[in-house]
Amino acid sequence: MVTTFIGYRLVWRRGTPLLAGRFQLPTRRDLDARLLGGAALFGIGWGLSGYCPGPAVASLPGLSGPLAAFLVAMVVGWWLSRRLSPAH
């Protein structure tokens, strides 16, 4: 986090990314039920499994049965969340 905090401020000084036209950053600052409810569901799943998405994907080379079940269910969850989101 500290690395990223400093790193972001260094790369933002350039005005544009090296290989793309512009920085694409989220602009919303309001809190809503979707954000907080989603984060709460995610927290429960994370606590139950010990996995958040990054380490789960990074663990693919050492794939086990329970991890495979987790990954498949996670993709189903993403599909569901897209069905529930009016924006997509």
Add this chain to the structure above:
Amino acid sequence: MTLSSALHGLVGGGLIGLAATLLMGLLGRIAGISGMLSGALFERGSDRGWRLAFLLGLISGPALLLLLGLDWGNVAPRGDVAALGSAVIGAPLAGTPTMLLAGLLVGLGTGLGSGCTSGHGVCGLARLSPRSLAATLVFLLMAMLTVFSVHQLMGGGV
């Protein structure tokens, strides 16, 4: 926590920060794993290439450790690939039914909540985003509560 595991955490966290900074400096994008993989799977368009490339890189690190038989000093018994995998990566906490439920919650939660530990926790906090701060507090708190409840109510076994 031993000194060595604290050092590993510090170096690993620094490397994650470096990767997130590089992605922002080169492509101008947030390094959020859930959005990246979900987008690579469910969205058509020009973002698919860099997303898949980043994810391939994410997988290649642990794969390389496995292939080299390295666990940063703890060399697993020769030929014991399963033990090696868990030594490098960390075995799942629970059995398959719990992992199915947990995966569904993680997918649904990060999808609705627009991010996970990387997008909100690392990148969002570094941007001082109020939405990411709120989301990070909520999922950290819920994860701690869940771990605590599982240990208290069910004696640790799920």
